[in-house]
Amino acid sequence: MRVVRRVRTMGYGALWPLDRLFLWLNKLSDYPPIHLRRHVGLLGSGFNGPDYEFATFLRLLAGLKSGNSLWDIGCGCGLLQLALANLGWEGRLTGTDIHAPSIRWAQRHLGASLKNHFFEHMDVFNAAYWPSGKLTAEQWLASFSASGFDVVVAKSLFTHVLPDEMDVYFRGIAPRLKQGGRALLTFFLLDEEQQQASAAGSAVFTFSPFEKDARCFVRRQVAPTAAVAYPRDYIIERLVAAGFRADRITVYPGSWSGRADGLSVQDIVVAER
Numbered sequence: 392m393r394v395v396r397r398v399r400t401m402g403y404g405a406l407w408p409l410d411r412l413f414l415w416l417n418k419l420s421d422y423p424p425i426h427l428r429r430h431v432g433l434l435g436s437g438f439n440g441p442d443y444e445f446a447t448f449l450r451l452l453a454g455l456k457s458g459n460s461l462w463d464i465g466c467g468c469g470l471l472q473l474a475l476a477n478l479g480w481e482g483r484l485t486g487t488d489i490h491a492p493s494i495r496w497a498q499r500h501l502g503a504s505l506k507n508h509f510f511e512h513m514d515v516f517n518a519a520y521w522p523s524g525k526l527t528a529e530q531w532l533a534s535f536s537a538s539g540f541d542v543v544v545a546k547s548l549f550t551h552v553l554p555d556e557m558d559v560y561f562r563g564i565a566p567r568l569k570q571g572g573r574a575l576l577t578f579f580l581l582d583e584e585q586q587q588a589s590a591a592g593s594a595v596f597t598f599s600p601f602e603k604d605a606r607c608f609v610r611r612q613v614a615p616t617a618a619v620a621y622p623r624d625y626i627i628e629r630l631v632a633a634g635f636r637a638d639r640i641t642v643y644p645g646s647w648s649g650r651a652d653g654l655s656v657q658d659i660v661v662a663e664r
C-alpha cells in the first residue's frame with residue numbers, strides 16, 4: 392500500500408507543471424494542486440462545480456447567511472470555502488479535516504487570505520485517510536473548543552465513516568450548534584425507493600451488508616470506508632439520539648441511487664438542533 396502511495400505521489404509530482412498550467416489557463420490559480428483535489432475525489436475540468444452547488448444548498452436548505460458561523464467537518468483542502476468566498480459569503484468559517492497536507496494547504500492559501508476562515512487539523516486515526524493519526528474522534532472532539540455554530544456541513548464525510556465513529560461525530564456536532572442551528576450532511580441512504588431503483592439496475596453504486604457490522608452497508612468488504620451506506624431510518628434515529636429535533640429533519644434524496652429526481656448526487660439530510 393505504501394509503495395502504491397509513493398508511486399502515486401511521484402506521478403502527481405510529475406504532473407504538477409501541467410496542472411499549474413491547466414489551473415492558470417482556466418483562471419483557477421487560487422485552487423489547490425492535483426494531489427489534494429484527488430484526495431477529495433475531484434479531478435477533471437468541472438472539479439469545482441459541486442462546491443458551488445453546495446454553497447447554494449447551504450443558503451437554501453440550511454439557511455446560511457452572511458455573518459453566520461459555519462463549521463465544515465471533513466473540509467478536505469477547502470474547495471467549499473473557495474466557492475463560498477467567490478460567491479461573496481462573509482462569515483466565520485472553521486474547516487477541519489484529518490488529512491494534514493490538505494489542512495496545511497488551506498491554512499497557507501485560504502486561511503491567510505480569506506478573512507475569518509480558520510483551518511484545524513484533526514489528528515484522528517483513519518486507516519485509509521490518515522493512518523498516522525494519534526487520536527480517536529472522541530479525543531479530538533474533546534480538544535475542539537469551538538461551538539455556537541449557526542450551520543455545520545459535512546459533505547461526503549459520512550459516506551466514509553463507520554457507525555460508532557459516526558455516532559461520536561453526531562454527538563459532537565449537535566451541541567456545537569446554536570439552538571435552531573442546522574446541520575447539512577450527506578449520505579448514501581438505503582430505503583425502499585432506492586432498493587427498487589437499484590433492482591432495476593439504475594443505481595450508480597450497489598452496497599452489500601458489512602460483514603463486520605450489521606448496522607451499515609459497504610461497496611467493498613476489504614475497504615469498507617471507501618463508500619458506506621446506511622438505512623435511512625437508522626440515520627434519523629441516530630441524529631435524534633444525538634440531540635437533533637425529530638420533527639425538523641428533512642431528507643433530500645440524491646441521484647446516486649438511480650432516482651430521476653435526485654437533488655444532488657448523494658442524499659442530503661438537513662437536521663435542526
Ligand SMILES: C[S@@+](CC[C@H](N)C(=O)[O-])C[C@H]1O[C@@H](n2cnc3c(N)ncnc32)[C@H](O)[C@@H]1O
Pocket residue numbers: 430431432464465466467468470471488489490493513515517520545546547548551552556
Ligand atoms: C470525499 S472527501 C470530501 C471532502 C470535502 N468535504 C469535499 O466535499 O470536497 C472526504 C473527506 O473526509 C475526510 N475524512 C475521511 N474519513 C474521515 C473520518 N473518519 N473523520 C474525519 N474526516 C474524515 C478525508 O480526509 C476527506 O478530506
